[in-house]
Amino acid sequence: MRDEGASEREAGLRAELAAAGRAFGARGWVPATSGNLSARLGPDVAIITASGRDKGALGEGDFLAIDLDGAPLGAPEERASAEAPLHGALYRRFADVRAVLHVHSPAATTISLVAGSGEVTLRGYEMQKALAGVTTHEHAEVIPVLPNEQDTVRLSTLVGERLDHHPDAHAYLLAGHGLYTWGWSVAEARRHVEALEFLFDCELRRLALRGDGR
């Protein structure tokens, strides 16, 4: 039985996720009902946006509880996002992660397609310091890029294998698909989305000017 504090905490998380969704929607990062947003409620449970909702206009009722395999708990009339297993796998991997945000922006999608080499490396940007634990622009932030895949359970295994080699990653990209990032709070995960979108945008502009973005 959940206590009252728990349901207040949950309401607060829904409100924070909905506010993040509105901000992302205004920037064109969750078009056509794409993207999904989640927050951890406890060791083995999270809330995630229901499938098919406009993530730029979320209401209280647009979330459902899932376990860390991504399976819905209760409320059988709601369908969790097909990508719920990708969220669950991140909560399972990182005990201190409290929020996982997935967006589809033109910058993230384009850079995932032109990167080619299996990762995007960012270096020399002050904005990298918006990523938790990074203290200098001299840091090299390596963002793994994985091939896209429709079987999200299988994909979450592949993601796990890649993250084993990148224990300090703050995010990963799915090629032609979008960005996954996380944080120890909704605010931190949202800061990661904003920082990475900025960095991808700068990097794409720089590639276009250097003429070697192929």
Place this chain on the structure above:
Amino acid sequence: MRDEGASEREAGLRAELAAAGRAFGARGWVPATSGNLSARLGPDVAIITASGRDKGALGEGDFLAIDLDGAPLGAPEERASAEAPLHGALYRRFADVRAVLHVHSPAATTISLVAGSGEVTLRGYEMQKALAGVTTHEHAEVIPVLPNEQDTVRLSTLVGERLDHHPDAHAYLLAGHGLYTWGWSVAEARRHVEALEFLFDCELRRLALRGDGR
């Protein structure tokens, strides 16, 4: 004589179309009174935005009823969009289409001009799954591009001939003009607009970086 349910349904469709128009206006997709939005009322009748209105600021009175040739029904003081026959032809072709949306965005217009080969083919994007019935990014979405033409009755015949060869198309482009897409609800057609604009934007960025967009 229309029943009360019918006029409530019509009011709902006007409100949905106006909301779509506001969203498109905020993104710069219906500048200078361009674009037109319609929804089916019945087997042989639709409502469409009146000519010359700002599609980003539509009110209740900015719509009129048309038959499927695009001719106004009643309200002779209002002028239907010159492109009403293009809407009508889509309702006639697809019995289950409930909404047709036409926007002019820089991305749709530019890609229609650089495509050259008579079609735009999208492949490898997760966002393709926002198009009704598409279940994988491996799908190749072919969007026919037709030469522009001022005689919209003649143009609607040409569109029909092209669509005969693309029975699964979700949309078509008019070169230098803009995008037509449709759906079994206003929400689905709006999702198609958002998804296609995203896809055209990504594809143009990718072409610019590859340096072979000519």
Place this chain on the structure above:
Amino acid sequence: MRDEGASEREAGLRAELAAAGRAFGARGWVPATSGNLSARLGPDVAIITASGRDKGALGEGDFLAIDLDGAPLGAPEERASAEAPLHGALYRRFADVRAVLHVHSPAATTISLVAGSGEVTLRGYEMQKALAGVTTHEHAEVIPVLPNEQDTVRLSTLVGERLDHHPDAHAYLLAGHGLYTWGWSVAEARRHVEALEFLFDCELRRLALRGDGR
């Protein structure tokens, strides 16, 4: 002595100009207090935005009356824009022009600098039909580009000489400076701004993809 109808008409024009300014401000077309907006009150008098105001946040009091040389009438405490003579010259040239709008957008400014040849020619865009009297995308719209010049009285003479050779022009560009366009109503002039910004944006994207924009 002005009659009551006149002051109601003037209030309406101020409101229309302020609304146009807000829309332009939201798009980034009048940054850093740039741009100026005017409307004709009578054969020899117009109202224009006062110097130094944020054109994206205009109030009732941010306008002053000028004659067609651009000199302020009454209200000596207000300073008319230094570009008032350019507005006056257009009202003098075109007896049926009721509004003149001048904006600084990145697209207009950039295209004025890369055009090189003294004019920008637009062809093949459906959006050209948003320009008064244009009925087909096959029309070639020629927009003269003049070198910039700080003496706006002298500049207005040079503009006049160029417009003598382009009697059907809907607009002109000042190199590195911005766009001037006009219309028989505030709504028409605003439609011209929106259409031309769209067209410049498309044309710049097309030049960038073709790789021959130098």
Place this chain on the structure above:
Amino acid sequence: MRDEGASEREAGLRAELAAAGRAFGARGWVPATSGNLSARLGPDVAIITASGRDKGALGEGDFLAIDLDGAPLGAPEERASAEAPLHGALYRRFADVRAVLHVHSPAATTISLVAGSGEVTLRGYEMQKALAGVTTHEHAEVIPVLPNEQDTVRLSTLVGERLDHHPDAHAYLLAGHGLYTWGWSVAEARRHVEALEFLFDCELRRLALRGDGR
């Protein structure tokens, strides 16, 4: 003891800075809690945004007082931005400067990285006249670009040395980091931000079209 006029003046400055932050946030210039905004309260004291706040959504309580070394005065529970010494150094250098604004925009960041030669020179833009004291587009505005550096006390010394050689500069860039600009009022400093962002955007578009931006 501060008088009542002083605390009203301070409240006004907080409101002006918060409004500037909202405008910058809407344009994507202060993503991921980046940027910092300050205003001078007196000869030796200024207010500056507290560390870690979203500069696009500032409230009354998101500021703290600092001396011109950037050290917090009172309110020990608040942390000043790590970049406070860079603000202080500008107030110390220019007795008549009343506001210092620092933003991270994609345009400022990208141009700082492609500039290469240690400075960005702007020439031929009417918008240069939005910079205090500039009266013609023929003016060459030189904006020093400094290498980024995490020790902001040391960095402020380096900035000072560079500004000794550019006594008329209105701004400087930190490579891969962002823009610093100032003015004799919050309004003037904000006008400088808007004008410089416009100019960087135009210059980057021009470089991309000329194909020599490397």
